Amino acid sequence: PTFYGLSRQDKEPTIEVYIFGFNKSIYNKDVEVIFIKKIRNEKKFRTEKMLIARIEKDIKQAGGILCNAM
Numbered sequence: 001p002t003f004y005g006l007s008r009q010d011k012e013p014t015i016e017v018y019i020f021g022f023n024k025s026i027y028n029k030d031v032e033v034i035f036i037k038k039i040r041n042e043k044k045f046r047t048e049k050m051l052i053a054r055i056e057k058d059i060k061q062a063g064g065i066l067c068n069a070m
Helices: 048-069
Strands: none
Touching: none
């Protein structure tokens, strides 16, 4: 929603997934995603810098959740 607005009715639903330690291109590939815990609701950020800062915080929080889940 930060770059494209909250309503993208003309597009197929998508999800962005951060994969720890993974650096291959898998765009347009089918993957299975298993949800462990919700971190936050979708949010629009005022600036790209604010979005990046929140993503970095999300990555740290997700890492902690995954460590505790194993």
